[in-house]
Amino acid sequence: MVSTGQPSSRLVTAVQQITLSSSDSDYLLQLIPVIKEVSQTRRVEELINVLNQLSTEKNGEIENICNSNHQEFVDSVQQLLTVREGTMSTATEVMEVQDGMQASVQKLAEAKKALVDSRSVRENIDEATEALDSCLEVLRLANQVHELLAKKRHYAALRALDELRNVHLREISRYKLADMIEKSVPATQRLIADAVMNDLNTWLYRIREASQYLGEVAFYHTEMRRSRLKQRVEDDENLRKFKLNSAIELVADETDEFDILNNEETETQVDFTPLFECMHIYETLGRMDHFKSEYAATRRRQKELLIPTTVNLLDEEEADLSSLLESISGFAIIERATMRKTDNFRAPVDVDELWDSMCQSAIALISNALHTVDNDEKLLKIKGRISLFIQTMDSWSYSTSSLQSLVLVIFDKYSQILKERFSEDFQEIVATDDYMPMPITSMDEYNKVVNVSWYTPEKDPSKLKFPCVLPFSQMYPLCCIDIRNFLNQIYLFADDQFQRSAVIDETLQHSLDELLCEKVCQSLIQRLSSQYPGQIVQILTNFEHFETACLELQTLLYEARASTHASGPVVLKALERFRTGKKTAEKRIFELVNSKIDDLVETAEYEWLSTTAPEEPSLYMQELTRYLSVNMNSVLLGLPTEIKELIYFDALSHAANMILALPLDANVRRITPSATKTLAQDVHFLSQFVESLGNPILKENLDELVQTVALMQTSDPDEFFDVSQANKKYGRVDRTNGAILLEKVREGAVVASNPVLSSSNAAFAALGSRFGINRS
Incomplete structure (x- = not known):
């Protein structure tokens, strides 16, 4: 339905406003809302009418303007026609120029496109080249890791691998090569760990092989210290009470520097670099605990290989024993040096456990072989090697109490052998004595007898006339000589290198008592059954002198007693036995004299x-x-x-x-x-x-x-x-x-x-x- 009424004033105003637009786009932008509005209200015809009305008005205005300015308009039109002709020709030229330019632009566009295409290809090539270079660098570093590994530069290889993993692989992380290399890093780390462990095992094998020589050098150093201490004691008697490894001795010996592990004189050089490198690498890998346990297990196995199954103590040069003790010493020195040169790597309890195990093994071997030794001089040599071993290891802060006990076991056997030997000597002396006053033919002989015997002459030696006789028979000075020899040989065992203990003093006293009581006194008592008064008288005289000797021996043993804790005097049972023997001899003399009197009176x-x-x-x-x-x-x-x-x-x-x-x-x-x-x-x-x-x-x-x-x-x-x-x-x-x-x-x-x-x-x-x- 079309409306025939007057258009609304609002619509007229809107149309007028639209006509005032400065451009077509603006015109359309304002017209579109109006069209939408009239379309919705079904007033399209009204809008068309308004537009037509507006067009008529404008045409009228134009006509009025033209009528009033006709000539000017004609002239203008003529001018415009002229201009139009020129414009047309110009437009033709422009079109020609435009066609030329369009052809040029097309060519230029084609060239530009070709240029853009070539630049893109070049960028791709550059990017590919850069990626290839990065991958090649990564491959070079990967190969360098293996090259360093082949050159035994393990830590450098590990550092290169770490740099490859943390720096260079990130640059090519988008490529599959990075994944491949990343996956190979743990295997490479294991290769480095295995390689450094192989080198360490080689080093451990070499130091195990060199342990004996290292121990020999340590023993040599201890002997040199002994010599220097002995010389200092000779120069100053006040130093006699300070023994080896005492604080005074260590201070006095500071001027004589001797590095056992690195010494040109003895050609010893123990380089701990392989161990340090291995520790550093395993610590870097975060496997330090694993390395500690592996190292400890390896050293335990090496310790087992170090100990032989048997030891021969009868060798004149003590080669077996020396080899055993030197090997243990060298091994223990390496362990102590390792503990001192590292921080919390070797636990003291592990080192001490190895030491105790080696000591117990050595003690068992030596104890099992001791029964083959029946010579006191050989036992002294064995004890000498063990004492040297003890003093050497004391200087490295190892406990040697078990070895001290072994020395006491050796001493017990040593004293038994001496006691058996001197028992035979005493028995022979008693059996072969003539039981007559001992004749002396010269002053020299007299001095020798007096010096070895505990005898105080009643007369001034200068007033003696030779030949003369001494009150005792020759068995007494011979027994005195044997007693002195027995004491000297016992004390020879307990020299400066091995301090005497209460056990040694007690053993000496007991053995001396046994020798004097059973081998001398008892033998003399048995001979009192003789029917010869002269022999009985001589035995009684000998008893008196042995009594004097026992008193002197008690004083000597007391003064030489090593134990500072022992109290009270030294009392020999032999003293009372000789006194009892003297009384028995007196009774026997009485019996013989009275028997003779009985015979005469009868x-x-x-x-x-x-x-x-x-x-x-x-x-x-x-x-x-x-x-x-x-x-x-x-x-x-x-x-x-x-x-x-x-x-x-x-x-x-x-x-x-x-x-x-x-x-x-x-x-x-x-x-x-x-x-x-x-x-x-x-x-x-x-x-x-x-x-x-x-x-x-x-x-x-x-x-x-x-x-x-x-x-x-x-x-x-x-x-x-x-x-x-x-x-x-x-x-x-x-x-x-x-x-x-x-x-x-x-x-x-x-x-x-x-x-x-x-x-x-x-x-x-x-x-x-x-x-x-x-x-x-």
Whole structure:
């Protein structure tokens, strides 16, 4: 439906506004909303009418303008036509120029396109070249890693690999080559780790092979330190108490620098570079714990290879033992040096465990082979090597207590061998001795004997006349020599290189006691069964000197005692044994003297019923006094005065008792005055002999005998039964014995006063004597 009314003012205004647009685009932009609006309101015809109306108005305006300016318009049209012609020609020219330009532009576009295409290709080529160069650089670095690895430059190879991985692979990360190389990095790292570990194993093998020589050099260095210390002690006695490895010795030895691991003189050089490089690489790889465990396992295996299955201790040069100890020493020195040169790489407990294991293995080998050694000199050499080993390892701060115990085991065997050898020597000395005072022919010989024996001469040596004799027999100085040798050889074991302990002192004392008690004292005691008083006297003299020797030995052992914790004096059991032996010898002398006295008294032939008395003392009494005189002045001459007097005292006492027992015999029932006179004459003879000895004490032994014989001769027997008189004259006479003898004398007097009875008794006595019958 088309509207025929007047257009709205709003629509007219909008159309007028549109006509005022400055350009077609602006015109259309304003017209479009109006068209949309009228289309929606169904007023299109109204818009067309407005536009037509507006067009008519404008045409009218144009016509009016043209009518008023017609001529000018004609002229203008003419001008415009002229201009149009020129414009047409110009347009033709322009079209021609445009066609030329269009052809040129087309060519230029084609050239530009070709240029753009070539530039793109060039950029691609440049990019490809750059990528290729980067990949080639990566490949070069990868190859360089393997080249460095082949040249044993492991750390440089690891650094190059690290640079390749962290820097260069990032530049080509978009290429597959980067992935391939990235995947090969762990394998390359393992190659580097294996290569450096192989080099380390080679180094470990070489130092294991060189361990023995390194230990030999260490022993040499210790011996040099010993020599320097000995020289310093000789120069200054105050340094004697400072031993090897003491603080004073270490300070004094600082001026003599000696690097065991690197020394031109001994041609030793232990380079730890392979170990350091391996540690650095494994630490860089983050596998340090794995490397520590592998290294520790390798060293444990090498330690096992170091220890032999057996060791020969009988070799004259101790080659096996030296090789074993030097190898252990070199191995342990490397371990300690490794621990000192690194930080937390080798745990002290691991190093000490290896050391303890090697020590226990060495101790077991040596202990198992000790039974083959039966020579004390060989044991000294073995101990010397072990002591050198101990002192060497002490300087490297290793514990050597187990080795010290081994030395004590060796000492025990050493002392046993010495004891067996000296036992044989002592037995031979005791068995071959002549048990006579030792003769000396010269002052030189005298000095030698005195120097080796614990003997203090009673006389000034300058006043001696040779030849002379010493109180002891030759066994005493020979035993003294053996004792001194035994002590020296024991102390030779405990020299400056090995400090003596309480065990050594106790072993020495015990062994010395055993030798003196069982091999000397017991042997001498066994020889006391001899029937020769002279031999017994010499044994007793020897006992006295051995007693003196024991006292001296006690002092010597006390002063030489090594243990500072031991208290109290040194007491040798042998001292008491020799004292007991001396008493046994004295008793044996008493037994022999008294036995001889018994034999002599038993030969007495008193005629208790005789009527006549001989003018001379009885033969047995003469023999008895002669025996006592000779025995004391010859056989017992070597005894000390107090012992001789004691023997005299006991012998005289025994003789008096035996003589007194003769008339007291139960078979003697009567004693005639003549028999009493004979007995009195013998007793007087004995009394005079004792008086000639000049010792009143000895004479007192005969008081009972003399007073008893005087009682038998008394004319007033009643005095004996009067206490006051008896105490004065017969104080020593036994009351019972006196009464018995008085009764026998009284009956004898009766017999003597009857000649017939006396003669018959005499005849019977003669007959009894013939047939061995005694009847008084």
